[in-house]
Amino acid sequence: MTPVLSVLVHNKPGVLNRITALFMRKGFNIQSLTVCITESPDVSRMTLVMNEMDEAALEQVMKQLHKQIDVLKVTDLTEAPMVSRELALIQVNSPIAQRATITSLIDPFRASIVDVGRDTVTVQVTGDAEKIEALISLLRPYGIRELARTGLTALPREASAVSELRRLNESQVLPI
Amino acid sequence: MPGMSKPADEMKRPMGEANHRTDGAMLLKGADMVVEALRRERVDVIFGYPGGAVLPLYDALFECGIRHVLTRHEQGAIHAAEGYARVTGRPGVVIATSGPGATNLVTGLADAMMDSIPIVAITGQVAKTVIGTDAFQETSIIGISTPITKHNYQIRHASEIPKVFKEAFHIANSGRKGPVLIDIPKDVAGETALFSYDDPPQLPGYQPTVVPHQLQIRKLMSGLSRAKKPVILAGAGILHAGASAELVAFAERHRLPVVHTLLGLGGFPASHPLFLGMGGMHGSAAANKALHETDFLINLGARFDDRLTGKLEFFAPHATVAHVDIDPAEIGKNVSTQIPVVGDVREALLMMLAADVESPHADAWMNELLATKEQFPYWYVQEGTGIKPQRLIAEIARLTAGNAVVITDVGQHQMWTAQFFPFEVPDRWVTSGGLGTMGFGLPAAIGAYFGKPEQQVVAILGDAGFQMTQQELAVIGEMELPIKVVIVNNGALGMVRQWQELFHGERYSASLLEWQPDFIKLAEAYRIPATRVQEDDALTDALAAFLAASGPGFLECVVEPRENVFPMVAPGTGIHQMVGVKP
Structure with a gap:
């Protein structure tokens, strides 16, 4: 766990x-x-x-x-029950000839290419940790140059941050 | 907190409205606000040491009516504040300057954190304009003290002073007590702001549970009434909560044996027939037998420290454990607990006393424990002409009729005092438990004197620990404080020496003090009357004269150098595996 x-x-x-x-x-x-x-x-x-x-x-x-x-x-x-997301930026080797392959590879992940260079592309993907891990392992054979991940952020389902905060305020016992 | 409640918004009102306020608010300079806040908190003594960054504050303190005690080192000041807090139950206040002044508080902060001693430490800081530039005597005391304080603050503007002080005193002295540090940049002292001290502290993230849950109390009481081998383990929480009378009433009501932790001593009268003594590494055979064999352990305000429990797998292995603690994080931390009770231990005891349940049928158990207590008392062998340190402690207890406030340092003499000085009433026992701070004793005695000036104050110190803070003799000498300093001189770092003898093949690495200063001349240099005693047959007379004299006193007792503290639970063994339970 x-x-x-x-x-x-x-x-x-x-x-x-x-x-x-x-x-x-x-x-x-x-x-x-x-x-x-x-x-x-x-x-x-x-x-x-x-x-x-x-x-x-x-x-x-x-x-x-x-x-x-x-x-x-x-x-x-x-x-x-929670909604959790992480964002990753993956700079992967991508000679022109391979670019179409990479694009089709990342498509099911609803990832996108956010930067294009001569030899690399930078892929942006969001999702839970499992999904990001899956994409990283798919891209690894092509040669990952650099990788940055935000770490997970999360909220409980059916409870916005607003209501969570409000509940907190309402439960306050003041003054001590 | 800003934006979260109405009164906080009120504080943002422009100062021009001050005239319309009827709550006694006034315009003050930052330094005067600090003094005013201390007055409102009814602080009667401050321990401190001035320096550059606190010059404005010391200017405000000058002739302000609050007594200031100038120790000779900031470490002395904070240990004195601890001694004061321990005997009064009120926060001890200490002031130090920035940089080295602040870092010299570190040991005392850590000590107070471990032993839940309420302290408000005020440190100067370099001016806001130069913070972060490695200015002269700058150090990040907030960064340094974060892990060893209950909370800390750096004041960014004088207008924060009333709120921060109110919160600091509240946090230090409520819930599980502890040290709070307030860092004040030098230029804040000169800023002017509105001072109002009437708003209650607003701390939505800090709401200690005081009254325990009735359901948990019911579980505890029904478990207790079914127990065959119940025992109470009473810690310093009893003293912090002022729950001694309730503890005695509860133990008597159900005829329960009581074991104390080192720091809990005095919470339950030592002479009480239900008292088994201290538990743990140098505890009594009866106490440790009870802790090992019990089937129902009620922990009242103790934290299951490793020096108490010994190897955890042998600690109360057959017991249902009920643990009453004001700090929920202590429950289940070391010992798995079936009945957690979060709350103030006095409130808990009042509810437990109100519960109408049958007392456990535990007479056989009680008789067995009392027989063990009788059979294996603390012991020493009187032989030769030298002074046995244990007899020295017992004689101090006898000659003071057990009424003195007793302060120790750390080591063998501390354990002998815990064993041989029978503490009958609360708040007369000051010692460094969790952190085990050598050098604690002498300054703590000074603080204890200011907390209880009407009581006789006896500081029992080892020759090594004394030398760590011996400069505080200057305070005793200068102010002619009637503190009796007893040096238990065994010419060694006694406890280190004992462990080397027992566990390191008698290789006394750096533990024998074969060269020592002339302690008598040292005390006399501070103009404190000093005597040396080294023969057993001279001990009683020397002690009696020393204790009866008025004013400060210093007695060097040269004791048997090879005496060890027994009984003992060797490290890594269980509390049922004691060695040295009898001669």
Whole structure:
């Protein structure tokens, strides 16, 4: 099981450092981490894909995240219905003669060519990790020059970020 | 938080409206705001050391009415703040300058983090205009202190000061307590802003659960009433929550044996017939037997530290574990827990006391444990003419009638004190548990004195740890503080030496202090009356005179150099595999 966590945090300087420092201190390893703004300027969303771990370890990760003062909400999306996407840019060898092959290869992935050079093309693909892995392994025989992946970002299904934030606000018990 | 609630928006009102406010808001300079915030938090003493970046703050502190104690090193200041916090339950406040001043706080921050000690540490920072330029005495104390503080802040404008201080004191002293650091750039101290301290802290990401879930309490109580071999493990959470009376009432109600952690000592009276002693590496045979054989373990505010549990597979292997902790992350971290109870341990005990359940039928178990307690007390062999360190501790306890506030450093003398000083009441025991900080004791004693000036304060220190922060004798000498400093001099880094003897083939690598300073002259240089005692038959008289004298005192006790701390759970073994349970 590779856990996927969605973490809402205060959009403040140093918060990313708090999270990464926590992971270093506790020896938690991550596969990918994305940080982005949300519809609220004060709140950022981190999407964490963790290395494989057992349930007890995941529980500890979530509890430690919760302990951070700047963490507003931690959601485990691993088993939950979610929409998750990643974007990859793949620069692949593509002499003119092979270009048509590459185009037909990437077509079923709904990937597109976003840059064309004399010897290479750069393919852009979005999807879940599995789909991206599949395209990468298809392109590998042609010679991948460079590869950049954004890491996964995710939302639970049938719950927009807006309603998630609203629920959070409504559940606040203030003042302490 | 900005945009998330109304009061935050209110704070953005232009200052011109200040005149219309009726809440006592006033225009102040940043440095004066800090002092005013400390006043509002009813801070009566600050431990600190000035320097360039905190000059404006020290100017505001001058003759402000809050007592300032100048330690001789910032590490001393933060350990003093810890000592103060431990005996009062109120946050200790420490101030240091930027750069080296701030980095000298690091050990104390880590120590307070491990032992859940409420601290508010204020550090100066270089001016905002030069942050990031490697300016003189600049260091990123926020980056450095993030993993060793409960939270930290860098103030970007004086207008943030009231909000940040209010939050910092609240975070430090609520939930699982801990250190909070506030970094203040020098130019912020000169900025002017509106000061209002009436808004409650708004921390949507920080809402500790205080009252436990009734269902979990019910599970705990019904499990307990079916238990055959129940035991309570009581940690420092009892002291932080002020739950001693409730603990005693609960243990008595159901006739439950009680084991303390090192840091929990004093939460349950040592002389109580239900008390089994301290558990863990140097705990009592009865306590460890109970922890190993129990079928129902109630952990009240302890964190299952490895020095307590020994090898985990032998720790309470047959038990249903119930764990009450204000910090949910502690539950299930080391020991798998069937009945988690998140909340304040005093609230939990009140609910447990209110539960109407049958007491467990555990008389046979209780009698067995009490027989073990009787059979295997802490021991030492009195032989020769030298002083046995254990007897030294027992004599201090006897001569102070167990009433003193006792502070130790870290090592053998610390374990002997935990074993031989019977703590009867809470908040008179100050020691560095989790981090095991040598050099903690002397400055912590200074802080403990300011927290409880009406009590006798005795600092029991090893000869090695004392030398790590010995410069703080200057504070005792200068202010003539009636602190009694006892040096347990075995001419070694005793615990290191013991482990080398037992586990490293008696190869005493860098652990024997064959050259030592003249401790008497050292103390006298700080104008503290000092005596040396090295013969057992002179010990009692020397101690009695030393403890009875007024003002500061320094007693060097030269003790048997090869004495070891027993009983012991060797590292990597289970708590049922103790060695040295009897002579």
